[in-house]
Amino acid sequence: MADADPLAALLARYAAGDPAAARMLAAAITPRIYAHALRVLGDGAEAEDVVQEAMVRLWRIAPEWRLGEAKVTTWVYRVVANLCTDRLRKRRTVPLEDTHELRDDAPSAAEMLQQRARMTALEAALQSLPDRQRQAVVLRHIDGLGNPEIAEILEVGVEAVESLTARGKRALTQALADQRDALGFEDD
Amino acid sequence: MTKARQNDDAALEALFEVDRAAPPEVPDALMQRVMADAVALQPAAPRSVRKSILARMFDAVGRAPAIGGLVTATCVGFWLGVAPPDGVPDFGAVIMGVEQDVFVAELDGDAVIWFGWDFEEGEADG
Numbered sequence: 132m133a134d135a136d137p138l139a140a141l142l143a144r145y146a147a148g149d150p151a152a153a154r155m156l157a158a159a160i161t162p163r164i165y166a167h168a169l170r171v172l173g174d175g176a177e178a179e180d181v182v183q184e185a186m187v188r189l190w191r192i193a194p195e196w197r198l199g200e201a202k203v204t205t206w207v208y209r210v211v212a213n214l215c216t217d218r219l220r221k222r223r224t225v226p227l228e229d230t231h232e233l234r235d236d237a238p239s240a241a242e243m244l245q246q247r248a249r250m251t252a253l254e255a256a257l258q259s260l261p262d263r264q265r266q267a268v269v270l271r272h273i274d275g276l277g278n279p280e281i282a283e284i285l286e287v288g289v290e291a292v293e294s295l296t297a298r299g300k301r302a303l304t305q306a307l308a309d310q311r312d313a314l315g316f317e318d319d
Numbered sequence: 320m321t322k323a324r325q326n327d328d329a330a331l332e333a334l335f336e337v338d339r340a341a342p343p344e345v346p347d348a349l350m351q352r353v354m355a356d357a358v359a360l361q362p363a364a365p366r367s368v369r370k371s372i373l374a375r376m377f378d379a380v381g382r383a384p385a386i387g388g389l390v391t392a393t394c395v396g397f398w399l400g401v402a403p404p405d406g407v408p409d410f411g412a413v414i415m416g417v418e419q420d421v422f423v424a425e426l427d428g429d430a431v432i433w434f435g436w437d438f439e440e441g442e443a444d445g
Contacts, residue, residue, distance in 0.1 A: 145357070145361060147364060148363055150358070153354065153357035154354065154357075156357075161345050161349070161350060162345050165345045166342045170338075183352050187356050190360040193362075194362055249333075249334050250341065253334045272331075272335045273335055273339055275339070300328070300331060304327045304330075307331070
């Protein structure tokens, strides 16, 4: 329910001049949209620019935000998706090497290496997808959003989202097919 | 769904799970820029100024219009006390013990009758 959106309440507090609300909003939203932009764009510097721009738009709209109209995260994701789309249209090739740093909290070196290999392979496979499929797959399977919310973010119908994610998953499977052994999936 | 397809989905889900479990760290510089923007664009909070007792009394009475009315009423009251109109007892003089001449108009009997005075007093003209 949009009325119970805790981020909308924080946004109202921010608009009323509460400095703590700005910190809480930034802490709640920035990591999610940074991760999303990085996965979609595959470029850290561009992802940072997109996130900063999206947050600026959020700060600016705060005084006019109407409670209950939309979820703050949906709105921000939509801004990020549009900014990513604009950037993707401007370029033809994507540097596959520019994958993000992994956290070093894996339990063992062997597992860490395998996790790193899996993440690198996924990053590369994601970057090989068409832009809309990549956005839909990341929103659905990594950001964990539901299809109706993804439909709002990408401004398409729910059926279109289902189609995009299904085709995206098939393409990912195909892209990763020859790496199954190397990624250790024969043992899974 | 075939077994191969199930395996593919499971492998893909395992990859997604690894990715979800290790989200990228937000660079500190980015967070600082986001916060700097937030501060720069934040609307000012309404200022709560602590008012003096006099200012709070001024507010309680009703501010300038009400104060104006009070001052006027006070001046009129004071002036009525100093120089009361004819026919109004001078309470100030009474309090101060000053004797004063009282002029009582001799009323014509008929005129009094018009006011019903004779009904109250009976033989008013007698």
